[in-house]
Every structure is written in C-alpha cells, then in structure tokens.
Amino acid sequence: MIFRxxxxxxxxxxxxxxxxxxxxxxxxxxxxxxTALITLNVIADKSIKSIEEKIDIxxxxxxxADIQRxxxxxxxxxxxxxxxxxxxxxxxxxxxWFRQKxxxxxxxxxxxDILDENPLGDVLVIKAKNTNDYQKILKFLSEKKYDxxxxxxxxxNKDHKEIIAxxxxxxxxxxxxxxxxxxxxxxxxxxxxxxxxxxxxxxxRQEIAIMKLVGATNWFIRAPFxxxxxxxxFLSSMIxxxxxxxxxxxxxxxxNYFLNYNVDLLNYFKNNFFLIFGSEFLVIxxxxxxxxxxxxxxxxxx
Amino acid sequence: MVELxxxxxxxxxxxxxxxxxxxxxxxxxxxxxxxxxxxGKSTLVKLLIAEERPSSGQIIIGDWDITHIRRSRIPVxxxxxxxxxxxxxxxPQKTVFENVAFAAQVCGEKNKKIKELVPKIxxxxxxxxxxxxxxxxxxxxxxxxxxxxxxxxxxxxxLIADEPTGNLDSINAKEIIELLLRINEHNTTVILxxxxxxxxxxxxxxxITIAEGExxxxxxxxxxxx
Numbered sequence: 001m002i003f004r005x006x007x008x009x010x011x012x013x014x015x016x017x018x019x020x021x022x023x024x025x026x027x028x029x030x031x032x033x034x035t036a037l038i039t040l041n042v043i044a045d046k047s048i049k050s051i052e053e054k055i056d057i058x059x060x061x062x063x064x065a066d067i068q069r070x071x072x073x074x075x076x077x078x079x080x081x082x083x084x085x086x087x088x089x090x091x092x093x094x095x096x097w098f099r100q101k102x103x104x105x106x107x108x109x110x111x112x113d114i115l116d117e118n119p120l121g122d123v124l125v126i127k128a129k130n131t132n133d134y135q136k137i138l139k140f141l142s143e144k145k146y147d148x149x150x151x152x153x154x155x156x157n158k159d160h161k162e163i164i165a166x167x168x169x170x171x172x173x174x175x176x177x178x179x180x181x182x183x184x185x186x187x188x189x190x191x192x193x194x195x196x197x198x199x200x201x202x203x204x205r206q207e208i209a210i211m212k213l214v215g216a217t218n219w220f221i222r223a224p225f226x227x228x229x230x231x232x233x234f235l236s237s238m239i240x241x242x243x244x245x246x247x248x249x250x251x252x253x254x255x256n257y258f259l260n261y262n263v264d265l266l267n268y269f270k271n272n273f274f275l276i277f278g279s280e281f282l283v284i285x286x287x288x289x290x291x292x293x294x295x296x297x298x299x300x301x302x
Numbered sequence: 303m304v305e306l307x308x309x310x311x312x313x314x315x316x317x318x319x320x321x322x323x324x325x326x327x328x329x330x331x332x333x334x335x336x337x338x339x340x341x342g343k344s345t346l347v348k349l350l351i352a353e354e355r356p357s358s359g360q361i362i363i364g365d366w367d368i369t370h371i372r373r374s375r376i377p378v379x380x381x382x383x384x385x386x387x388x389x390x391x392x393x394p395q396k397t398v399f400e401n402v403a404f405a406a407q408v409c410g411e412k413n414k415k416i417k418e419l420v421p422k423i424x425x426x427x428x429x430x431x432x433x434x435x436x437x438x439x440x441x442x443x444x445x446x447x448x449x450x451x452x453x454x455x456x457x458x459x460x461l462i463a464d465e466p467t468g469n470l471d472s473i474n475a476k477e478i479i480e481l482l483l484r485i486n487e488h489n490t491t492v493i494l495x496x497x498x499x500x501x502x503x504x505x506x507x508x509x510i511t512i513a514e515g516e517x518x519x520x521x522x523x524x525x526x527x528x
Contacts, residue, residue: 004407015395210391213351214452215380216408302353 008224012204013231019200020232026196027236027288028243030189031280035244037185038276041178043255043263048171050261052131055164058154059124059141063091065149070122073146077126080140082133087125094123121151131164131171190287197229197291205299212302222296229288237281245269303329303460303491304350309359311345311515319345321515323359327493329459332486334494334502336526337512343495346512347464350493351385352376363460381409384453384490388465390445392437398424398448399433405455419455427451427481443474450481461485464495475501499526 013020061070070088078086089097095118102108112119128134138153201208204225211221248265256262269276304327311319320342327333337343348354349361352371360369368379392401399420406416424430427447437445446466453461463482467475479494479501486492496502502509502525509524510517519527 001410012395206391207393207395210393211404211408212377213353213380213385213387213391214405214408215377215456216404217374217377220377220408 005220005223006227009227009231012224012228016203019203020228023196023200023232024236024239027193027232027284028239030193031236031240031284032244033185034182034189034280035240035276037178037182039248039265041175041182042265042268043259044174044178046263046268047259047261048167048174050259051167052171053127055131055134055167056125056127057134057138059126060151060154061121061124061149062151063119063121065121067122069149070124073141073149074124077124077137077141080137082128082130082136083126084129085127089123089125091118091120091122094118094120097123131168134164193284193287194291197288198295201225201292201295201299208296208299209302212300218300221300222293225292225296226289229292230285233281233285233288236284237277240280241277303327303331303364304493305360305362306346306349307360307362309349309356309361311342311349311354312357318342318515319354320349320356320512323512323515323517325510325517325520327491329491330486330489332483332492332494332505332507334496334505334507334509334524335512336495336497336502336509336528338497338528341512342515343497343512344464345515347385347462347495350462351383352379377408381405381456382458382460384450384456384458384461386446386449386453386461386463386466388468390437390449390469392445392448392452394437397434397436398429398440398451401437401448402451402455405452409456411456420451423451423454426454441474442470443477446470446474446478447481450478450485454485458490460491460493462493462495465497466494467496467498467501472500479505502526 074086074088077083208221252265306323306325309323310321313319335343349356352368402420403416421430424433427450429447466478482492506523508522511519511527
C-alpha cells in the first residue's frame with residue numbers, strides 16, 4: 001500500500017508538472033526570503049559583536065603599587081564570572097600600548113613626550129563576556145581595598161559609558177527588529193504557501209470527488225497528496241540550498257570588504273546547516289501537509 | 303437486491319427530491335428508471351450510492367440497510383456497486399488502464415491480479431488496444447466504455463447507470479446499452495436511469511416512471527409514457 005501511495009504521489013507530480021513547478025517556485029521564494037532575513041540578522045549580530053570585541057576597560061595602577069597586590073587583583077578579577085579575559089601590561093609596555101591606543105590624539109601624545117619619565121604604572125586590561133557586565137566589574141574594583149593601588153579606571157569616562165550603552169541599545173533594537181521582520185515575513189510566507197497548496201488541491205477537487213465515488217477511503221485519497229506536499233518541501237529546500245550557498249560564496253568577500261570584518265557567513269551556515277535548513281524543511285513540510293489536509297477536507301465530503 | 307421503503311428526500315427550503323418512494327428490485331433484473339429532468343432520478347441514484355441520505359424511509363441494498371450508513375462504511379458500499387455516470391467521471395491524469403485499475407487498487411487488490419484483470423475487462427468493453435491513452439484522447443463512447451469497465455472491475459452484483467447515453471450519439475448510445483444488457487446476462491442487476499424514450503421502448507424490460515419525486519408507474523416490459 002505504501003508503495004502504491006508513493007507511486008501515486010510521483011505520478012501526480014510529473015503529470016501535473018507545471019502546477020508542481022509553480023508550487024515549488026513559490027515555496028522556494030518563501031524559503032529564500034526567510035533565509036535571506038536570517039542572513040541579515042546574522043550579519044547585524046556579527047557586526048555588533050565585532051564592535052563589542054573592540055571594547056575593554058583599562059585599570060591604571062599607581063606607579064608605586066606593589067606588584068604582588070597587582071597580581072592578586074588580576075587573579076581576583078579573572079575569577080569573576082563576567083570576565084572573559086584579563087591582560088596585565090607592565091609599565092614599559094604600558095607606555096607603548098598607551099601611545100598606540102592614542103595614536104590619533106596628538107595632544108595626549110605630545111603631553112606624554114614632554115615628561116621626562118614614564119608617567120604610567122602597570123595597566124590591567126579587562127574584557128567582559130558581555131558589554132552589560134562592565135558596570136559589575138567596575139563596581140567590584142571600586143571597593144575601597146583597591147583605592148590605594150588603583151590610579152584610575154578609564155571606564156569612569158562618561159563617553160565610554162555612553163558608547164557602551166548605545167551599542168547595547170542598538171544591539172537589542174537590531175535583534176528585536178530582526179525577529180519582528182522575520183516573524184512578519186514568516187507569517188506572510190505561511191499565508192502564501194497555505195493558499196498555494198489550497199489552489200493546488202482545488203485543481204484536483206474533481207479527481208478527489210471521483211476517487212470517493214469509486215470507493216476510495218479518505219486516507220487512500222489523502223496520502224499521495226500529503227506525500228507529494230512533503231516532496232515539494234524537500235525539492236524547494238534542495239533548490240534553496242543549491243542557490244543559497246553559491247550566492248553566499250560569491251557575496252561573502254564583498255561583504256567582508258564592505259563591513260571591514262570577517263563575518264564568516266559560510267562557516268556560520270555550515271555549522272548551523274541542519275538547524276536552519278532542517279528546520280525550514282520541517283516547517284514548510286508541516287505547513288504543506290496541514291494546508292493540504294485542511295483544503296482536502298471540503299472535497300472529501302462526497 | 304434493492305429495496306426502498308417509503309423513501310423521501312427533502313432538500314432545504316422544502317424542495318422535494320423524492321416523496322414516499324417504494325421500489326423493490328430483484329436480483330438479476332434490468333430496470334429502467336425514467337422521468338423528465340428534475341423528476342428525482344438523480345436523487346434516487348445519489349441515495350443508492352450514499353452520496354445523499356434520505357429524510358425518511360429505509361434503503362436496503364442486498365442485506366445491508368444503508369439508511370443511516372456511517373461515513374467510514376460508504377467506501378465499502380461503493381466498492382460493491384458499479385456506477386456509470388453521464389459525465390463519465392474519469393480521472394484525467396490517469397490512463398485508461400490506470401482508471402480501471404484504480405477501482406481495484408482502492409479495494410487493496412494486489413498488482414499482479416490487477417495486471418491480469420484489467421486487460422480482460424478492457425477486452426470485454428472493446429478497449430484493449432487503447433489502454434495507454436488518457437481519457438481526453440478518447441471519444442465519448444469510448445470514455446463511457448472505460449467507465450463501464452471501471453465499474454465492472456470488482457464484479458459488482460449491482461450496476462447503476464445514470465444517464466449513460468446522455469452525452470453520446472445514437473450509435474454509441476446503442477452500443478453502450480447492448481453492453482449493459484450483456485452485463486445483465488451475466489447475472490448483474492442493472493438499474494438504468496434515463497430519459498431516452500427510444501432506448502427504453504426498445505428494451506422491453508421493467509420501467510419505473512418518476513414524476514415530481516413520486517413513482518407514477520411501475521410496469522414489467524413497460525414503455526416510456528411521459
């Protein structure tokens with residue numbers, strides 16, 4: 001019986017080739033728009049992450065601070081769950097690092113040059129796991145016990161705080177907008193797919209009635225159509241994959257150049273292949289089967 | 303074989319399909335049911351294949367009371383009755399062979415048996431050389447033969463032909479009626495629903511006449527009286 005159902009499904013497919021082609025095209029376009037939106041979301045996310053990665057806080061120790069206490073402070077900060085990485089820069093390297101960091105600020109550089117000796121102490125550069133965590137880390141370092149060894153914290157700078165806050169706000173907004181757009185597009189795509197399947201079934205309405213009059217059970221009629229719908233979903237997913245990867249391969253170098261950052265989209269889609277394309281196939285199959293089921297119900301009442 | 307006891311079918315807005323109809327058709331009989339358009343002939347066929355349910359009365363086919371037949375049992379009933387429709391009702395995307403085979407496939411018949419049976423049936427209706435054609439590649443008469451072949455595939459004891467000659471020219475119509483008579487000779491009960499006066503008169507078989515949903519005449523070796 002299963003063999004018979006599959007055979008009928010494939011017969012339906014190639015004997016209604018143009019209808020099948022139109023259905024598959026619409027399904028592929030719907031899947032492509034969703035995947036394109038996911039791609040845009042990934043690009044936005046990765047771009048923000050690249051900015052986030054450039055953010056850190058610097059703790060400037062006093063020139064005469066005890067190295068043992070500085071090392072102990074580094075250890076304590078490293079143990080905080082919010083901290084991703086800590087780097088201790090000694091006085092000499094700190095000066096070079098400071099010059100590099102402010103290479104575009106001539107006023108700061110010339111004021112450093114005027115001084116006879118190195119004005120800096122050791123510097124602890126801290127990178128947090130999340131930009132929201134910097135305030136917590138700073139709060140930890142604001143404890144009184146550190147006052148006698150810490151000279152200043154560059155995160156106290158108001159501009160710095162504002163930039164982080166803005167990045168966080170942008171990040172959250174971009175994510176929110178991304179999800180909303182994907183949601184709206186998914187909804188529109190579902191409606192389009194639902195109606196496409198309904199039209200496809202509508203064209204078969206007389207056949208369905210005839211099958212019923214000849215004595216076929218509802219499931220004997222339904223099953224080939226449902227198998228056919230899953231086959232449509234499979235084919236459109238395959239077409240999507242075979243178009244999407246070469247397109248991504250072509251676009252990625254241009255994107256990297258444009259964003260001045262390696263977004264590594266190919267790798268992202270490679271690592272999440274089954275999650276993205278597998279889910280898309282399952283969801284579109286479900287929508288197809290569900291739409292088909294609903295659309296056929298009416299014509300089976302013979 | 304077929305028994306209708308005081309069957310009425312009233313559609314919404316009090317439209318009468320059939321009114322208090324009682325008919326008893328014996329096994330192996332050839333019965334013509336005649337009447338003008340809108341007389342209730344099609345309603346009668348729809349009730350016999352459970353496409354419609356009676357508003358009142360009782361319908362028995364064989365030993366089976368189908369008056370309140372469950373939806374899930376309708377396919378079983380239809381597999382036991384051969385039906386020939388005026389508008390053929392062939393599956394356009396299937397070949398002649400596949401159309402006939404389909405009626406056997408719905409019964410779960412094995413492929414091997416279907417491959418043996420279908421050519422035999424097509425031979426009976428004279429279409430053995432057109433088995434790979436699609437319905438749209440056949441003439442009206444040929445299409446009706448396919449329908450008859452399909453209705454015969456599960457060897458029904460009852461064959462209902464609803465205006466089988468309605469879309470055919472006189473030569474084709476005559477051939478189809480001859481085919482139905484041959485089927486009847488092989489002990490299949492045939493109910494011919496028609497409004498073709500010439501055919502009914504030439505048959506010299508039992509004629510039941512319906513007008514405005516009521517049986518107005520039921521005669522052995524009857525004639526078209528309207």
